[in-house]
Amino acid sequence: MQPTITIRPLRPAVAGDASTTLDLLISIEPPQRPPDLQTPQRPPLNLALVIDRSGSMAGEKLSYARKAARSLAAELTARDRLAIVTFDDEVQIVVPSRPVDSALPFLQAINTIEAGSTTALFDGWLAGALQVAEHLDAAALNRVLLLSDGQANEGLTDAAAIAEKVAGLNQRGISTSAFGLGAGFDEDLMGAIAAAGDGTLAQIESPAQLADLYASELQGLATTSGRRVSIGIRLQHGAELVDVINDLTVTSAGNLQLPNLRQGQTLQVGLRLQLPAWTPNQPITGIRLAWDAPGVSGRQELRQQLILPVLSVAELGELEVDLEVAEQLALLQASRDRRSVIDALDRGDQGAALASLQSIDIELAAMPQSSSISHERQRLAEQRQLLASDRNLSRKRLRQDVLRSSLNVWDGGTNTQQD
Structure with a gap:
């Protein structure tokens, strides 16, 4: 099963006797499971939970973080791997990556986590990413779950440099979700990490929300059919791209990075094109969607082309907008x-x-x-x-x-x- 691409113009035609500003909405619908089929087995998970245990996490925050971590471990199965990493100014691998054939070792170890001092956020993330990398599995969803309530103030602290490292491992198949807790975390840094890591961004205002967040993240991973999703815009016959309304990252190949394909979640991309006077039956743009599917080798792709009717400027102005x-x-x-x-x-x-x-x-x-x-x-x-x-x-x-x-x-x- 493949996703579907729909290209919808604001007005369903372009001008043949003058230039046209053409606004487009590209909708990407992930593949849907037919209702008569049984729920398919989700891909195995290879996770590292990285928990900030700096001094600001002491008390209620760390208590809820431990409770949510226990809930996460209890939801995984022997098909999954989990590592638990904590950090303050130093990194501790509380549980090295191992199959979750029993939640007990994780629960016992999580209960030992105590608050420390400052925040070596990058070092903590890196330790978690390396735990995932040691057991990288193309058939699995390999992800770091990073939780922090503070600012990166030990080790590497530059947001752009951290995001670059996160993006590098994402290219190898290790994604990162960034969860900011409370009022003190750096929202720009956590947003940059989630964007570079092709993961989820969350702002948790109350530590009591953590268990729901982890449950949502597991549900999202279970329904993910594509990651490292990108869309390429191939303009033709003098058409120019004026604007992309979304704040999308441009990949090294010049394409636009999109969120993961998740069942039930439509992705929307807004574009503005500028066209010269157009010739009938002439393609305006080609769209190429590409993604990695769990358990499937090689990049998957889907292509779509846009051709619109050609009218006079006067006729075009009389058309209703969608x-x-x-x-x-x-x-x-x-x-x-x-x-x-x-x-x-x-x-x-x-x-x-x-x-x-x-x-x-x-x-x-x-x-x-x-x-x-x-x-x-x-x-x-x-x-x-x-x-x-x-x-x-x-x-x-x-x-x-x-x-x-x-x-x-x-x-x-x-x-x-x-x-």
């Missing part, structure tokens, strides 16, 4: 426009930040008020209120919203990838 496409493009734009709010906060200009939030809401207010648009406007209203009371938490939520269009983002149990 309201669903307009809505999805507006939601993607609203996520991206939050970057200007973050920029204003970083300059210390709270008035400009509030004005930017209001500007985003005004744009959405002009749209038909569907449930998705209303929900987004409610998020904006909550962010305006939060901005006045808690700048730090406001910035974290804004960063999470910016990244929704390019990452798997966990939002208190609700995946916020727009669909």
